[in-house]
Amino acid sequence: KQEVTQIPAALSVPEGENLVLNCSFTDSAIYNLQWFRQDPGKGLTSLLLIQSSQREQTSGRLNASLDKSSGRSTLYIAASQPGDSATYLCASQGGSEKLVFGKGTKLTVNP
């Protein structure tokens, strides 16, 4: 059974800092891994989808990497802004349609 873990649970940084969010998964037989952003009381906004055959994906200031063999993915946020404050979730898709989610990292970027 796939387990997804995100560390740290919360992170507070000053504006402008580069930061890395971590995601680990127990079963390396995944099809893809998706990163989402969730604002308080809101839905999930897809940020990046990284396929099992890929090493990384980039969108603007965001870069996601995937290392299947070690069961890890990272989300790198460059030049963080207060508007980046949110909870970031990673989710893996394995041998079925469902996504298995981590509990998220709550990011606060202080002006």
Next chain:
Amino acid sequence: EPEVTQTPSHQVTQMGQEVILRCVPISNHLYFYWYRQILGQKVEFLVSFYNNEISEKSEIFDDQFSVERPDGSNFTLKIRSTKLEDSAMYFCASRLTVATNTGELFFGEGSRLTVL
């Protein structure tokens, strides 16, 4: 930009009542899902739906729950005889395919269900 829409945004109901949560997936998408998130906990998969039938369901999705696509655009989740522990945010999601390179999942804003 196309989006998944959900109604109602918040529903309060008495224990034992039936509720129906509604979703309009992105129009050309073929795969539809319900997830839920109990406050402070992980987002959990409930059910997937393709070609007018359930393709996968979790152990949470027991006989109390049902899904339907009554008219080709709406996708509904019915919860019969609600319990206190059904209180959660329910998310609808859709995607075009389940292929690894085009399987991006798009979520709605959620319906918050409060059972009293």
